[in-house]
Amino acid sequence: MSLVVYSAACFLGVAALLVLRKPRRALGDPLNASTCAAIILGGVCFICSAPVTLAAVNELTGVPNFGAPMTYSVISAFSASLLILLINWRGGPADRIRRWVCSIGIAYTLLIAGIITFFALADAPVERLTDLDTYYANTPYMREMIVLYLVGHAVCTLVMCTVCVRWSREVTGILRAGLRLIIAGLVLDIAGFEVTKMTAVAARWTGHDLDVLSTAVAPPAVSLGALVFSTGFVLPRLLPAALAQWRSFWDYRALAPLWTVLRGVPTAPKPSPPRWQLPRGRLYYREVRILDALLALQSRYDGQVRERAYEQAKRQGCAPDEAHLVAVAAMVVDAARQTPQAEDRAVTEPVDASRLPTSAFSDTGELVRLSKVLGRSPGAGATREGTVRASHG
Incomplete structure (x- = not known):
């Protein structure tokens, strides 16, 4: 008893x-x-x-x-x-x-x-x-x-x-x-x-x-x-x-492909996160770092890469929304792969606000969608010429 x-x-x-x-x-x-x-x-x-x-x-x-x-x-x-x-x-x-x-x-x-x-x-x-x-x-x-x-x-x-x-x-x-x-x-x-x-x-x-x-x-x-x-x-x-913690856990894992692409981008120093955190806290720090990296890459985004990636994704049968994400992913990967010295290269076409990946800056859901595109197509837009090899399934 x-x-x-x-x-x-x-x-x-x-x-x-x-x-x-x-x-x-x-x-x-x-x-x-x-x-x-x-x-x-x-x-x-x-x-x-x-x-x-x-x-x-x-x-x-x-x-x-x-x-x-x-x-x-x-x-x-x-x-x-x-x-x-x-x-x-x-x-x-x-x-x-x-x-x-x-x-x-x-x-x-x-x-x-x-x-x-x-x-x-x-x-x-x-x-x-x-x-x-x-x-x-x-x-x-x-x-x-x-x-x-x-x-x-x-x-x-x-x-x-x-x-x-x-x-x-x-x-x-x-x-x-x-x-x-x-x-x-x-x-x-x-x-x-x-x-x-x-x-x-x-x-x-x-x-x-x-x-x-x-x-x-x-x-x-x-x-x-x-x-x-x-x-x-x-x-x-x-x-x-x-x-909410469960959703944060899966969102944190879903952001891994995007974080893998952006983790080497230099950004402003941030305080180190606590060693032990619940998923919500881990997601917050990963999201902040991704957003900082995306903002740091703005000067390197190439609109031509995005346009070519978008057209190629459409030819491969992507819906417009998915083709847009594939194109944004291609431009982000292209910008992230540039060396710091590449900022000084001659820009053949000026970058305007319409070519920035604005969909990736709105909320966690948009970041997760972008990351899932990268997860399905690790090489999406990876080349400077903007080639896209997207798999749909």
Whole structure:
């Protein structure tokens, strides 16, 4: 059991680190802050509920079952954080959000105070690490403490499930997918934790023994539910960034042919990029260097090379747009292959703005298209005479 809950706690910790990539910026946003708080408290819940942790806390404090009110209090705080997260995520007028957050904070603070008070009044001398809920189900004050934390968590899950179901009907795309994951996780929590725990406790009240529901079914069910609905919270926040990094990775690789042609062009010195970067940062530095090189070659562009390359590409069956890219690639390769001394050669025809490869300067997409032409036709326009050998496929 300890391994299951510790694994769930580790997963939630990783999720919190992903959301909290930039702590100062993240904590300044109520949504990010509440997301991190909820995920971290969820991880703390699992750590506190592990039998190994409970035994250590009980031994450290010298109070049998001291870990029980500690765990139940953390679960209640986690329930409150989920509701606050949902309110911030749903959005609305700031005053209304503030009122709801304050109301939830007060309600669950009173609930936690009640849990601690009932434990202080109860007599629970026998340490129970895995079956405390059922073992003390009929013990005065312990019974009330157990019911109180179960009811508090049940109210949270039912309210969240209702709100998420209604909200999922109003939205589409990744937000709807996230909400559906949250609903699935909450259903697992309700069915696998709340129902099983309450059933086992109620069985004790009626003189029956269904402890296996509380000790063997509830822990893995609640762990799985927490992982699913935490994924639902995190997915809409992280997936767009992950997809952007993925696109940047492929754009970075796609720019390799163009960078190979231009990397030897002298440009103004630039600060060295950090050694370790995500794909987006690597793409940025490569794009800046390519643009600098293209601008540095402006005085060497030969309009005749481009015109001959364009006509030859058209004769080979290229569409006008592709023929234009092939022609630009030919002119760039021709300019990049010139030696520095070639700038002093006699120019047979002046270069005007219309002959510059302006399509290569607009955005990443245009640079990638130009680079792909070079990748398909490494020798496109490579000769000074402007010969083109383009392959199409």
